[in-house]
Amino acid sequence: MCNNGVVPTESSRARSMNETRDRILDVALDVLGENPDAGMGEIASAAGVVRRTVYGHFPSRLDLIRTLTERAVTEMTAVLTDVKASDAEADAAWVEFIARLWPVAHRYRVLLALRRGEYGEAIHGLLGPFDELLADLVKRGQDSDVFAQHLPAAMLSQLAYGAVFAIADSDLSNATLGARAATITSLLMLGVPETRAVALVGDQSYPQHLSAAANRPAPDTTSSPHSAKNPARTV
Amino acid sequence: MCNNGVVPTESSRARSMNETRDRILDVALDVLGENPDAGMGEIASAAGVVRRTVYGHFPSRLDLIRTLTERAVTEMTAVLTDVKASDAEADAAWVEFIARLWPVAHRYRVLLALRRGEYGEAIHGLLGPFDELLADLVKRGQDSDVFAQHLPAAMLSQLAYGAVFAIADSDLSNATLGARAATITSLLMLGVPETRAVALVGDQSYPQHLSAAANRPAPDTTSSPHSAKNPARTV
DNA sequence: TCTCCGTTGCACACCAGTGTGCAGCGTAAT
DNA sequence: ATTACGCTGCACACTGGTGTGCAACGGAGA
Numbered sequence: 103m104c105n106n107g108v109v110p111t112e113s114s115r116a117r118s119m120n121e122t123r124d125r126i127l128d129v130a131l132d133v134l135g136e137n138p139d140a141g142m143g144e145i146a147s148a149a150g151v152v153r154r155t156v157y158g159h160f161p162s163r164l165d166l167i168r169t170l171t172e173r174a175v176t177e178m179t180a181v182l183t184d185v186k187a188s189d190a191e192a193d194a195a196w197v198e199f200i201a202r203l204w205p206v207a208h209r210y211r212v213l214l215a216l217r218r219g220e221y222g223e224a225i226h227g228l229l230g231p232f233d234e235l236l237a238d239l240v241k242r243g244q245d246s247d248v249f250a251q252h253l254p255a256a257m258l259s260q261l262a263y264g265a266v267f268a269i270a271d272s273d274l275s276n277a278t279l280g281a282r283a284a285t286i287t288s289l290l291m292l293g294v295p296e297t298r299a300v301a302l303v304g305d306q307s308y309p310q311h312l313s314a315a316a317n318r319p320a321p322d323t324t325s326s327p328h329s330a331k332n333p334a335r336t337v
Numbered sequence: 338m339c340n341n342g343v344v345p346t347e348s349s350r351a352r353s354m355n356e357t358r359d360r361i362l363d364v365a366l367d368v369l370g371e372n373p374d375a376g377m378g379e380i381a382s383a384a385g386v387v388r389r390t391v392y393g394h395f396p397s398r399l400d401l402i403r404t405l406t407e408r409a410v411t412e413m414t415a416v417l418t419d420v421k422a423s424d425a426e427a428d429a430a431w432v433e434f435i436a437r438l439w440p441v442a443h444r445y446r447v448l449l450a451l452r453r454g455e456y457g458e459a460i461h462g463l464l465g466p467f468d469e470l471l472a473d474l475v476k477r478g479q480d481s482d483v484f485a486q487h488l489p490a491a492m493l494s495q496l497a498y499g500a501v502f503a504i505a506d507s508d509l510s511n512a513t514l515g516a517r518a519a520t521i522t523s524l525l526m527l528g529v530p531e532t533r534a535v536a537l538v539g540d541q542s543y544p545q546h547l548s549a550a551a552n553r554p555a556p557d558t559t560s561s562p563h564s565a566k567n568p569a570r571t572v
Numbered sequence: 573t574c575t576c577c578g579t580t581g582c583a584c585a586c587c588a589g590t591g592t593g594c595a596g597c598g599t600a601a602t
Numbered sequence: 603a604t605t606a607c608g609c610t611g612c613a614c615a616c617t618g619g620t621g622t623g624c625a626a627c628g629g630a631g632a
Contacts, residue, residue, distance in 0.1 A: 113600085113601075118608085119608065122608085122609085138453070139454065139455070141588080141589055141590085142589080142591090143588095143589080151609075151610090152611070154592090154609080154610070154611075154612090155608080155609055155610075157591065157592080158608075161591085162590080162591075163589095163590070163591090215453065218450065219374065220374070250521075250525065250531055252517075252518050252521045252522060252525075253504070253509075253522060257504070257507055257509075258522075260503075261500055261503060261504070261522065265496055265500070265526065268495075268496060268499070269488070269492070269496070272492055274492075282487075283487050283488050286485075286487045287487060287488060287493075287496065287526055290485065290487075290525050290526050290527075290528060291500065291522055291525050293531055295530065296485055296528055296530070353578085353630095354577095354578065357578080357579090376618080376619055376620085377619080377620070377621090378619080386579075387579075387580055387581070388620095389579080389580070389581075389582090390578080390580075392620090392621065392622080393578075393579075396621085397620080397621075398619095398620070398621090
């Protein structure tokens with residue numbers, strides 16, 4: 103043994119093992135994103151391993167999903183706390199939050215789906231702290247009259263970021279204008295006037311270079327290459 | 338046989354059979370609303386019959402769910418087409434639509450859940466025509482600059498009425514202010530300015546002509562303590 | 573009264589998924 | 603070369619749901 107520390111300098115064996123583990127987690131995020139009811143077999147083969155191997159890393163399906171969720175929640179929470187730390191107005195903070203969340207939003211969409219279904223209780227519990235953080239941001243906005251108050255902050259925040267994920271899950275998910283649309287939509291339902299919303303997305307995150315593209319770039323009545331099972335599953 | 342017609346004047350036997358059938362459908366709507374993965378056994382016992390009896394009326398689980406969905410879609414479509422028939426502005430039509438849908442919204446919430454999951458494809462297909470109708474209404478609003486255009490009508494409409502169902506599913510579901518909150522929220526995300534939204538819900542629907550009709554069919558406050566599994570599941 | 577038939581209760585067979593045990597294989601470390 | 607060990611492939615038991623078959627019960631209708 104040349105390693106008296108804990109984390110640094112893993113043996114090649116241990117490293118490749120962690121690679122497998124991480125790959126399983128990554129792939130599971132995708133697979134479960136497409137079909138929250140996917141079995142361990144599907145996840146395994148998608149990760150290029152055998153079902154038995156998955157059980158070698160995660161004792162149970164719940165364990166895998168919990169690990170998955172903890173990972174995602176940690177990342178999202180980090181972004182959110184960081185954004186909230188700034189002294190910006192709530193609406194600007196929201197825009198920043200969505201902008202930084204967007205690139206990985208399609209990965210975390212699965213959390214909303216996982217919330218229902220078999221392990222919903224557990225996943226819901228893990229998301230609890232994050233939900234509170236988010237609700238707090240919205241509450242701040244409501245208290246400073248930046249956001250509307252037609253709904254309690256807890257619910258309004260859920261609706262707003264649920265809408266963001268719904269859009270991220272749609273065909274617009276990759277397009278940069280998807281981020282813009284998602285941000286504007288969420289701002290609107292938070293009660294931000296459209297002019298203000300447009301102004302915010304215009305200069306806060308995605309500067310001028312694509313400010314013109316808002317109006318239906320692709321009517322998109324047909325497609326839906328996305329979502330293997332249910333096209334346009336929206337909310 | 339005293340009955341040469343088809344529907345009218347059923348024998349007592351046939352009537353009680355249809356009662357059982359309808360009761361199963363009704364109960365299934367509630368049970369599946371709480372847990373979309375509920376099995377035939379759960380549905381059966383909730384309806385006060387045995388699992389075997391359910392299979393006597395519906396050859397398969399899919400058949401039950403399809404019948405359920407067709408029923409719901411028919412009702413919702415009727416309301417929507419009726420609302421669209423008026424020459425009101427799109428936003429006013431939307432308000433009217435939500436107002437008339439609200440009393441039964443908690444029953445149809447299950448459709449959104451059913452859309453994912455096992456039979457998602459089939460349910461999605463059945464909802465298709467309704468979705469188009471709804472998208473068309475939103476499109477009309479966009480074309481007349483009543484609704485915003487940050488998203489294509491097809492998606493915007495889904496998001497908006499998804500939000501309505503999400504609110505209907507929440508704790509506010511029974512309170513009349515739930516309807517108000519749902520309407521305002523959906524209007525906001527459709528791009529209607531807050532002042533206009535408030536004005537619309539203020540005098541368009543609840544006051545005089547509908548105030549009595551909006552909550553007619555037995556407030557039904559008791560049934561289904563709601564959300565057995567996941568509290569505040571929102572979107 | 574007797575017959576019909578919806579309902580019941582229990583019996584199955586049949587999946588599909590989970591989780592485990594174990595022998596063996598290949599490869600990096602010693 | 604030998605060991606350690608992650609991965610494989612196959613075995614199995616178990617669970618929980620679906621859908622069916624069938625004898626029996628019981629009330630409404632002839």
